[in-house]
Amino acid sequence: MEKLFITGGTPLQGKVTISGAKNSAVALIPAALLADGPVVIDNLPHIQDVDIYVELLKEMGADVLFEEDWMEIDGRALTLDVMPNGRVKKLRASYYLWGALLGKFGEARVGLPGGCDLGPRPVDLHIKGFEALGAVVTNQNGVMTIKAPGRLRGARIYLDLVSVGATINIMLAATKAEGLTIIENAAREPEIVDVATLLNNMGANIKGAGTDVIRIQGVDQLRGCRHTIIPDRIEAGTYMIAAAATRGDVTLENVIPKHLEPISAKLREIGVTVINEDDTVRVIGAENYRAVDVKTSPYPGFPTDLQQPMTALLTAAKGSSIITDNIYGARFRHVDELRRMGATIKVEGRSALIDGGGKLLGARVVASDLRAGAALVVAGLMTEGGVTEIEGLEHIDRGYENLVRKLRHLGATVRRLEVVKRTGHQ
Ligand code: EPZ
Numbered sequence: 001m002e003k004l005f006i007t008g009g010t011p012l013q014g015k016v017t018i019s020g021a022k023n024s025a026v027a028l029i030p031a032a033l034l035a036d037g038p039v040v041i042d043n044l045p046h047i048q049d050v051d052i053y054v055e056l057l058k059e060m061g062a063d064v065l066f067e068e069d070w071m072e073i074d075g076r077a078l079t080l081d082v083m084p085n086g087r088v089k090k091l092r093a094s095y096y097l098w099g100a101l102l103g104k105f106g107e108a109r110v111g112l113p114g115g116c117d118l119g120p121r122p123v124d125l126h127i128k129g130f131e132a133l134g135a136v137v138t139n140q141n142g143v144m145t146i147k148a149p150g151r152l153r154g155a156r157i158y159l160d161l162v163s164v165g166a167t168i169n170i171m172l173a174a175t176k177a178e179g180l181t182i183i184e185n186a187a188r189e190p191e192i193v194d195v196a197t198l199l200n201n202m203g204a205n206i207k208g209a210g211t212d213v214i215r216i217q218g219v220d221q222l223r224g225c226r227h228t229i230i231p232d233r234i235e236a237g238t239y240m241i242a243a244a245a246t247r248g249d250v251t252l253e254n255v256i257p258k259h260l261e262p263i264s265a266k267l268r269e270i271g272v273t274v275i276n277e278d279d280t281v282r283v284i285g286a287e288n289y290r291a292v293d294v295k296t297s298p299y300p301g302f303p304t305d306l307q308q309p310m311t312a313l314l315t316a317a318k319g320s321s322i323i324t325d326n327i328y329g330a331r332f333r334h335v336d337e338l339r340r341m342g343a344t345i346k347v348e349g350r351s352a353l354i355d356g357g358g359k360l361l362g363a364r365v366v367a368s369d370l371r372a373g374a375a376l377v378v379a380g381l382m383t384e385g386g387v388t389e390i391e392g393l394e395h396i397d398r399g400y401e402n403l404v405r406k407l408r409h410l411g412a413t414v415r416r417l418e419v420v421k422r423t424g425h426q
Contacts (some may be wrong), residue, residue: 001421004390004404007413008362008383009287012248014410018224018236018255019045019384019401020229024191026093026170028198028229029053030100033075034175035202037224044229045401048394053093074224080105088113095123095165098146099172100268104134105305106148110354112139128168133177154179154218162187162298167214169193175204177218186214188298190259194230201225233259235400237306238374240264240283242407244272245313245382247285250410255281262302265312285396291356296327308334308375311352315343316382318357325350336374337365341379341382341388362386370399377403380410391419 019042029050032039044050054071057064060081063074086096088111089194101108111122127137132155134150154177159166167187172195174181186192188210196209202225205217237253242268243250256266257276262282264274269292273284279336291314296304304327312346313335314321316339325331329350338345339364344355360383367373373396390396395414404416 001391001419002416003419004057004377004380004393005404005415006362006380006383006388006390008246008381008388009385010138010362010381011246012243012250012381012407012410012412014180015251015253016239016252016406016410017253018231019043019047020044021191021232021234022047022049023093023164023189023232024194024229024235025050025245026053026091026125027096027172027191027195028227029071029073030096030184031172031195031198032073033078033100034104034199035222035224036076037203038063038122039198039224040070040072040226041198041226042226044071045232047401048074048398049091049093053094054403055178056088056094063245069218075104076186077120078104080107088172090316091133093165095126095242096172098126098144098167099132099169099229102130102146102148102173103153103175103177106152108144108146108152108201110144110318112142112144113320117213117413123156123165125159125161126169127168127182129157129159129166130173133173133181135173147403152177152218154181154216156182158184159186164189164298167192171196171199171206171209171214171216174218175199175206176215176220177216179218181218183214183216183285184212186212187298188212190230190233198225198227201227208277215255225314230259232238233254234303234305235373236260236281238378239264239304239406240281241306241309241313242378242381243311244270245316245378247411249282249284251280251282251360255384257281262300263306265355266292266302289313289317289356291321291354296325297361298327304328304331305371308371309378311335311345311354312338312375312378312382313378314346314354315356315360315370316327321354321356323352323354331371333368334375337372337376340365340389344378344401362388362407364389366390367392370395374400380414381407
């Protein structure tokens with residue numbers, strides 16, 4: 001088993017280049033299958049979720065070439081087959097195969113997804129969308145079968161809840177449906193705009209992505225093209241929070257500052273300096289931070305994916321902060337681990353109450369999910385002594401490309417070491 005060993009107390013300094021967005025990549029890759037020709041995507045991140053998707057597509061017969069900073073996907077040789085539950089279960093975003101295969105073949109048979117343990121993660125809105133387009137959805141022994149008796153027909157679909165996954169999945173399925181599909185109360189995340197941009201470059205006719213009403217006029221054919229993925233706003237936010245937490249001075253390169261506004265605004269409220277340039281953001285920490293309240297909501301609100309790293313930072317803000325996650329009510333498994341490091345945090349319902357101003361000390365902690373892992377890395381970087389040992393790196397590897405290399409480049413004392421698990425009564 002590998003562990004991270006972090007010695008805290010060093011302010012992060014210098015520049016870090018942000019990678020392509022994980023939550024775009026896991027949608028762009030299946031979207032490329034819709035084309036009747038090769039699609040090249042530049043700047044895809046080398047992270048575990050992308051690697052799993054590459055394996056999934058290869059198992060289905062697609063030609064996939066993943067080089068240093070580009071991937072070519074040719075779905076023409078794709079065959080329709082039930083996905084082996086194993087690999088599909090490792091990746092929640094494998095559910096985008098439903099929309100892509102339904103859009104391509106009018107049929108999809110895929111195992112139910114897996115992914116982070118953030119409490120119940122229903123897919124009822126995805127299914128509601130597919131059924132509205134005329135498909136019949138059955139779920140037997142963990143395999144979802146979605147079949148359209150004829151060609152999918154455009155429909156007006158109102159999403160009860162704002163859902164990134166359902167919005168993208170319905171968009172994928174509707175690209176080649178007969179007629180007009182309107183998605184109302186659609187999610188507005190930048191990743192949705194990124195997928196719509198790729199699909200339109202392939203010849204789709206999608207308008208309104210990024211707003212709460214998306215109109216998709218079905219087309220008959222989609223062609224290969226080239227696309228560059230947007231930067232990862234969650235990876236970027238994690239480094240911004242780490243820069244603030246270590247009272248450092250870090251410039252993030254290859255970002256879209258507008259996508260980071262919810263994080264920048266909150267950091268400024270806390271007392272951090274954030275300076276935007278065209279495609280860079282500079283974060284300068286301060287000695288004293290103000291306690292604040294954070295409430296997560298769909299974009300452009302404060303992202304749920306950053307409430308966990310933000311919790312670590314707020315342990316350094318004198319006074320009481322409250323973080324409320326309005327999207328996932330059970331996304332607090334990092335709190336117990338932060339407590340082991342000396343944090344004073346209480347979870348009540350969907351809120352974490354942080355009594356800040358104390359010091360964190362190194363400890364042995366376990367990452368339970370991707371962003372909980374990010375929170376523990378931030379906490380490890382800000383300890384006033386001791387070494388923090390983090391296990392559960394398989395979660396962190398899902399979403400952070402070259403984490404150790406990037407942190408060491410910023411001056412952090414961090415090592416990733418193989419540890420032989422002690423067994424028996426030694
Ligand atoms: C995406 O998940 C992201 N994952 C998540 O990031 C992110 O936390 C989430 O959006 C919210 O921003 C990817 O993009 C791969 P949702 P998704 O559908 O699409 C409920 C990370 O750390 N819901 O927007 O699955 C759902 O339970 C990951 O990178 C339904 O009730 O999220 C949640 O409470 C974690 N029925 C809310 O909607 C449905 O059919 C928002 O979920 C679908 C969702």
